[in-house]
Amino acid sequence: MSIITCPNCKSLLHQSEKSLRCQNGHSFDIAKEGYINLLLANQKKSSNPGDNKIMSNAREAFLKTGQFDFLLDSIESNINSIQNLPTDEHENIQLLDIGCGTGFYTRNLFKQQGFKKTGIDISKIAVASASVKDKESTYLVGSAFNITIVDNSIDLLLNIFAPIDLEELKRVLKPGGYFVKVIPIGDHMKEVAELVYDKFIPHQSTIQEDIDSIVLFQIIKVENLKRIISLSRADLLNLISMTPYLYKFDKEKLETLSELSVTISFEVIVCKYDLTQ
Ligand SMILES: C[S@@+](CC[C@H](N)C(=O)[O-])C[C@H]1O[C@@H](n2cnc3c(N)ncnc32)[C@H](O)[C@@H]1O
Ligand SMILES: [Zn+2]
Numbered sequence: 001m002s003i004i005t006c007p008n009c010k011s012l013l014h015q016s017e018k019s020l021r022c023q024n025g026h027s028f029d030i031a032k033e034g035y036i037n038l039l040l041a042n043q044k045k046s047s048n049p050g051d052n053k054i055m056s057n058a059r060e061a062f063l064k065t066g067q068f069d070f071l072l073d074s075i076e077s078n079i080n081s082i083q084n085l086p087t088d089e090h091e092n093i094q095l096l097d098i099g100c101g102t103g104f105y106t107r108n109l110f111k112q113q114g115f116k117k118t119g120i121d122i123s124k125i126a127v128a129s130a131s132v133k134d135k136e137s138t139y140l141v142g143s144a145f146n147i148t149i150v151d152n153s154i155d156l157l158l159n160i161f162a163p164i165d166l167e168e169l170k171r172v173l174k175p176g177g178y179f180v181k182v183i184p185i186g187d188h189m190k191e192v193a194e195l196v197y198d199k200f201i202p203h204q205s206t207i208q209e210d211i212d213s214i215v216l217f218q219i220i221k222v223e224n225l226k227r228i229i230s231l232s233r234a235d236l237l238n239l240i241s242m243t244p245y246l247y248k249f250d251k252e253k254l255e256t257l258s259e260l261s262v263t264i265s266f267e268v269i270v271c272k273y274d275l276t277q
Contacts, residue, residue: 003154011023020036036139058242093113144168233258
């Protein structure tokens with residue numbers, strides 16, 4: 001059954017040849033790469049919102065090095081350790097990755113379980129790249145602030161280094177479903193920041209308080225992951241280019257960069273939409 005909704009009228013979209021259509025006659029083509037663009041013109045603040053081609057290519061090249069694979073392991077082991085995830089019905093589990101970028105986590109997480117996966121990102125370039133690499137999942141261009149997914153349909157929602165609207169997330173998640181949020185914390189990329197700013201300001205977030213006060217999800221685990229990784233010049237350039245730091249460097253400084261050890265510090269927050277709360 002389809003869980004994708006029309007961005008115009010919110011009714012269900014169904015596939016009809018090479019497009020998705022709703023009962024009110026709105027129609028969206030399936031792009032040659034396989035994704036569907038459901039982002040309406042009035043939801044865009046610029047002509048090409050989200051990560052651009054340089055950032056998306058750099059992200060894909062950097063993630064391929066395996067330097068962040070420990071995050072894949074953390075998310076998988078945290079979710080797999082949850083006893084009441086119905087293991088005999090894996091193919092019925094709906095996973096949604098909001099702000100999926102080039103789909104690295106969407107396609108590489110829970111590879112063996114056969115979950116039904118959907119990735120949404122506001123960047124058409126990133127979503128096209130994700131679709132080309134992964135024909136098992138469904139990829140949509142869309143906004144985290146207007147999720148084109150039916151109410152109470154998602155078992156596991158991922159949101160990795162990307163914006164989220166907590167009310168929208170609560171609407172699409174099934175009661176009893178899980179939400180995994182990953183954010184940079186503390187000294188994350190401190191050594192890079194120090195190359196462009198006089199003073200490093202550690203990362204801070206109010207997301208745990210927001211989850212507590214806005215959606216009342218039960219936070220069941222918070223895992224802090226910290227590594228200092230040694231990067232070649234090429235990997236360092238990709239790491240910088242996949243973040244807004246790229247636009248803080250002047251060209252000359254980028255050209256003179258050599259290898260660097262960089263602190264990577266993530267917080268993985270696992271929550272449950274627990275109706276008994
Ligand atoms: C730092 S990247 C993370 C991508 C991916 N989760 C990963 O870790 O590889 C942030 C992503 O959020 C997307 N994004 C930014 N604003 C968004 C919005 N309002 N709705 C959906 N995606 C958005 C960007 O296009 C970008 O792909
Ligand atoms: Zn419609």
